[in-house]
Amino acid sequence: MSVCVGLDIGSRTSIAGVRKDGHPAGQWDIAQTAAGRKAAVKKLLALKPKAIVMEATGIYYLDLALELHAADLPVSVINPKSFHNFAKLMLVNSKTDAIDAQLLSEYGERMTPRLWTPPSPQGEE
Template sequence: MAKLAGLKVGLEATGIYHVDLAIALHDADVPVMVVNPKAARNFAKVLMKNSKTDAVDANTLAEYVERMDFVAWSRPSNQTLALRCFARRLKALTGQKVAAKNHLHALTATQETPKAVLRDAKLAIAHLEKRIDVLSAEALVLIRQYPELDRVLQLLTGIKGIAETSAIALMGELLLLPPGLSHRQWVKFAGLDPSAFDSGKSVHKKTRLSKAGNSHIRAALYMPALSAKQHDPYVKAYFQHLLDNGKLPLQAVCAVMRKLLHAIHGMLKHDKPFDNARFYAIPASTGQEKNP
């Protein structure tokens, strides 16, 4: 350990491949900073690096750690790391199920498809659904072993539109964010922050989502936002308010996702259930009931 005194390490986030090394260094009391690949790439551009090799990338990361403010990586607990594995595997299986259902729809569009092929396609869907159910149940067993995780599950499923599957997906990502972040920083981590592009008097591009953050968080919020705008009167009123003010439906859904993330941040920070009346104040003139 004496040889490691004063050592700082910078790693570029590479999916899950950097995690084991980051944990090993952290557990050996070596300060670790996990660098966003986009930040490392832009830093290399600033240095006018013309080549990209392993040696060049390593030197660039070393210079990044030396010059920039060192932000130490916070080690997630083993249970939250396991929960993220469950969440991402469930997402992958759900994507496979959607693809299998689309394939079955294509097969049934023609009478020339043999019945044996249709049976096999349906069997593949049933098999995927069973695997999803088994993994979801295992994830819930893990969550209920830890009171702090079980409490988060209860808070999330208290929001109309967030069922257990969506809650697992959200927990698998949100609980691994660095502690102490504000709700705006959560939004930025999710890539739900607006990105403006204005230059001079003539260039004014439409404001879009940055999408520079964790795509898994955005994916986990999408279906809950769609469901909440249908079943929660306050979320529905907020969605309609956005449409009435010129937002396109997809823009309004993204705004609901962002506002839901704000709400979840507050709920977990203060350990309080979702208060839909605080989500959006319904104007009295709309004639909608104040209580769902």
């Protein structure tokens, strides 16, 4: 079974959209808190996704991306312009967080984005 997850990142809440074997398979909210991120990691580890995709949205994506990376989950952080162009290509006109989360999961399935690595701490060379 192939599982991909798209994460639409918000300042207080993010939405996870899941695809299994090429079809939407549910979604859930993730609180942008330490407890919310920990619960998301636990749920994602159980799903064993081949890809987890989120956009680089301001600073809001970073804490969750770091937690996913630390848990050895396959997280990709993509350029919002790339995702916008993908949505246009897929002829998706609606713009809601839930639709974006599902579309991000499809992006992960079809485009196989490269895995994200955290930035180096400043001052390290």
